[in-house]
Amino acid sequence: MRIKSLGAGVVLSLTLLIAAALPAQADLDANSRLLVTFKEASAVARVIERFGGQRVGPNGWAGKADATVMRGLARVTSVAPDGIMRAAAVPNDPCVNTCDGKSEWYLPTVGAPSAWDRTRGDGVTIAILDSGIDTGHPDLAPKIDGSVDMTDVHDGIGIHGTEVAGVAGAATNNAQGVASLGWNARLLSVKVLDQNGEGFTSWVINGIFEAVNRGAKVINLSLASTEYEQPLQDAINNAYNKGVLVVAAAGNNDGQGGTSTSPKYPAAMNHVLSVAATMQNDTVAAFSRRGATVDMAAPGNGLVTTGAGGTYVLASGTSLAAPVVSAAAALVIAQGLETSPDAVTAQLVRTGQPLNDGVGGVIRRLNVGFATETAAPYSLGFGGGNSVAVGNVDPAPGEEIVTAAGPGGGPHVRVFSAAMDPMGSGFQAYSASFRGGVDVTVGDVLPDVPGDEIVTGAGAGGGPHVRVFLGNGLPAPGKAGDGFFAYGAAFTGGVTVAVGDVRPDVAGDEIITGAASNGGPHVRIFSAVGAPLDNGGFFAFDPGFGGGVQVAVGNFDGNNGMEIAVAAGPGGGPHVKLFHADGSALSGGFFAYAPNFGGGVDIAAAQVDVNFDEIITVPRTGGGPHLRSFHPSGDAIGGGVFAFDASITTGLTVAAGEAQIVVGTRGGPTLARALPISAVT
Secondary structure (H helix, E strand, C coil): CHHHHHHHHHHHHHHCCCCCCCCCCCCCCCCEEEEEEECCCHHHHHHHHHHCCEEECCCEEEEEECHHHHHCCCCEEEEEECCEEEECCEEEEECCCCCCCCCCCHHHHCCHHHHHCCCCCCCCEEEEEECCCCCCCCCCHHHEEEEEECCCCCCCCCHHHHHHHHHHHCCCCCCCCCCCCCCCCEEEEEECCCCCCEEEHHHHHHHHHHHHHCCCCEEEECEEECCCCHHHHHHHHHHHHCCCEEEEECCECCCCCCCCCCCCECCCCCCEEEEEEECCCCCECCCECCCCCCCEEEECCCEEEECHHHCEEEEECHHHHHHHHHHHHHHHHHHCCCCCHHHHHHHHHHCCEEEECCCCCEEEECCHHHHCCEECCCCCCCCCCEEEEEECCCCCCCCEEEEEECCCCCCEEEEECCCCCECCCCEECCCCCCCCCEEEEEECCCCCCCCCEEEEEECCCCCCEEEEECCCCCECCCHHHHCEECCCCCCCCCEEEEEECCCCCCCCCEEEEEECCCCCCEEEEECCCCCECCCCCEECCCCCCCCCEEEEEECCCCCCCCEEEEEECCCCCCEEEEECCCCCEEEEEEECCCCCCCCCEEEEEECCCCCCCEEEEEECCCCCCEEEEECCCCCECCCCEECCCCCCCCCEEEEECCCEEEEEECCCCCCEEEEEHHHHC
């Protein structure tokens, strides 16, 4: 065996000189710096022994050599120029030691204060692959977990990397200098550019491998080239496969060629989150690349950050926008809900603020406040899910979020601020021993009482009991607080509830109920005190269907008053229909998902992109967490988004307000998440 092994090695050393059929490249001379890849890692050591140079990743080599000679080596898979990467920055205006109050304008713009209430990036390391970081800077020194130089010039620290690092992870809440979005996120300095902000692709490739090996969860690449190089894509693929998110600057229009929409690399490569830069007025910066190869945008103009020699400077460029997103990714990862590169990217993009990208498209500007706006309303071990609602139940202006525990928990209702901050401990809507779950909605059913009221419906196992509560959790005065039975007292399949002005001739909003499982798809309308307003109601689907019916209310035709939207529960197709209050159909309905999906649909109504309401849908049980929106005609508004990671397949509940959509899980983990209305456009 040892002889065979040695023989194979001898054959390899001899066959390195046998010609390989690789295409010639006219732009390579006899002394070009090359990036060469081989089929086996063992070949690289022999090439280094003969030609010098350095290993790049497991199977690559970089150094100066004659391209014709290198193409003639066996086991070679590619020969290309070792391209130049350049820092993606715009020249700085100094702002030493102190800046005016507008200098950190971008933090409130991206929702940092509310995000910091929920997550501060603990346990996440961001690798800054750049010109190095000034490890002696007082605002950076406490945050740096390591420093490594992957170049072969070893010329010391450049300014660019220090600026990028300050945006991503400067020490925060330390009574000096600047705050960073990353707050407690750690930094790893990986030098891949020289002091002037230039470096070879091979240095970047080795830097990516090094960052992955050292445990970084996010890699920031504030650098760009106009050339695509497959070995760089291979290094990025390796990071992606090991669960590391790569964030890159989209690039600047800096005279290196191309239009504002032409791609730069690595930003335009697969498995890279590409970031454009925005201005203080929330427009895409004139200097920034944009278009089909750019995933999202973040502030990148006039950001105050750490500078050379312990100073602070104002800096601009997509180089500065990228670390804003890298820091946001660290905050999301630290929450533990989205951790894979795809899941983190999806959460950051879908929660962004839509902007005109200036070339006929839409780009989403980072809003990490929304990206982290997720709460576990009940104990982390509770897996029964929750119902959600949105409305103004507090005397102060603005909407609040209301949750109700699903089956298996007590009938616990809680109120949260729009930022998902808890407002008290909540209340029990029914007997504390009831474990059937609660459906919840919000509306102005008592017009003489300020604000909206909370309306609950008992889940399966209890009577079809509907109750009304004030925003402070106290039962509404009189009969409304006592509640009423929406169906016969013997029916124990549960009741779903919605609120809206479906009878303009009656003061206040009405309560609309739907029979849940095993009750027939029976829809009814009541006043707050339980007075029927519907002549017995109507059946939304075939009376023999026992999967239950979900209800929502909205102005779907633009006329006076509101209409009722219904969706079939589990066991039926994902059928959504619209009705007038008298039970006459407004439309024949549509399927929100594939016709063979039998998990049921939950629905809400919100004004998405026209002057009347649209229908918001989620799968009620099973299926991916697919949030969609439709015009009343049934025409889809885009393809929708996943409200949570694709691994959550226990079903969802949904509610909508004036500015946000709230989605709750119906099984473990029990979560409630707020998303901007724009997420479904």
